[in-house]
Amino acid sequence: MKKTLIAAATIALMGLSAPSFAASDADLEKVGKKIYDRAFGRGCGACHDIATNPQLAALIKKGELDKAKFAKIVTEGKNGMPAALKEIMKIKPVVKAGLTEEEAIDAVYKFLSK
Ligand code: HEC
Structure with a gap:
């Protein structure tokens, strides 16, 4: 009984100390899409899908918006x-x-780069 409890506690602790996000690119991209759709309640697209504002995905694909500037x-x-x-x-x-913060920015950038 005692051993079982110790084992359970150890597993729980391991769970807590696991790296924050062992993310695959696909997972990050999914979160990135949610950021793009939801930021400010209406999403980045509320402004950026308007033709007169910077077209983020197109700029990234053309190599005109690197991650540092983004x-x-x-x-x-x-x-x-x-x-x-x-x-x-x-x-x-x-x-x-x-x-x-860095991972979150990475996630939107990945979503827009695909
Ligand atoms: C209220 C409207 C609005 C929202 C919401 C908005 N943007 Fe923007 N964004 C702009 C405008 C306008 C510019 C152009 C600013 C300038 O250069 O004068 C811009 C510029 C940018 C640029 C720089 C582009 C370039 O090449 O200079 C990036 C990167 C960017 N936005 C990312 C985002 C992201 C990511 C989101 C969502 C998290 C977002 N924006 C939400 C209006 C918006």
Whole structure:
């Protein structure tokens, strides 16, 4: 009985100390899509699917928007672009996956790059 309890406790502890998100690219991409669809309640697309605003996926695919610039503007905002990182970190699938800020930015970037 005692042994069983110790074993159960050990397994529980291992679960807690596991890396935050042993994510495959496919998993990250899925969370990235949720971020794109849900940030600010209406999603990044509420602005970025409008032709006069930067077309993020197209810019990334053309090599005109690297991850460093993407991360900087998502974090700090720029003109009509609101700082988005705090909003992103509140999205449920991001919280659930235990993503760090860097991983969350990575996830949207991956989704837009595919
Ligand atoms: C309220 C509208 C709005 C929302 C919501 C919004 N954006 Fe933007 N975003 C803009 C506008 C406008 C610009 C252009 C800013 C400028 O260069 O003057 C921009 C620029 C950007 C850029 C820089 C593009 C470039 O090549 O210069 C990135 C990256 C970006 N947005 C990512 C995002 C992401 C990711 C989200 C969702 C988490 C998001 N945006 C949500 C309006 C928005």
